[in-house]
Amino acid sequence: MSLNPALLAVRFLLELVAITSFGVLGWRAFDSPWRYLLVVVLPVAAAVLWGTFAVPDDPSRSGGAPVPVPGPVRLGLEFAVLFGGAAALWGAALPRLALISAAVLIGYQLLAYDRVLWLLTGRSTEA
Numbered sequence: 001m002s003l004n005p006a007l008l009a010v011r012f013l014l015e016l017v018a019i020t021s022f023g024v025l026g027w028r029a030f031d032s033p034w035r036y037l038l039v040v041v042l043p044v045a046a047a048v049l050w051g052t053f054a055v056p057d058d059p060s061r062s063g064g065a066p067v068p069v070p071g072p073v074r075l076g077l078e079f080a081v082l083f084g085g086a087a088a089l090w091g092a093a094l095p096r097l098a099l100i101s102a103a104v105l106i107g108y109q110l111l112a113y114d115r116v117l118w119l120l121t122g123r124s125t126e127a
């Protein structure tokens with residue numbers, strides 16, 4: 001299910017929203033001159049973490065893993081970045097957007113249960 005093109009598109013949008021949310025936090029929660037630095041550094045740091053640590057042969061990432069990690073580590077990283085984006089919106093005093101983001105993320109994770117199980121166990125749910 002998680003490799004369904006529609007779900008992959010949703011996941012990509014959730015990644016973009018999360019990374020952007022870190023920039024929003026940097027801009028709204030800090031005063032000058034820090035905001036100018038953090039609006040760039042926070043999203044770049046999240047994107048670097050997201051793109052660097054991966055499970056080898058992950059079908060949703062074309063199999064590339066610059067720094068290979070076990071599935072549970074990658075799942076933790078995905079939760080930290082994606083739900084961290086929702087937390088960043090909350091920290092930026094945007095609670096409604098934070099709750100919407102968290103609700104969509106929970107819905108996505110439920111629909112992509114096969115990916116979560118694969119990351120936790122290393123086994124596919126398909127026969």
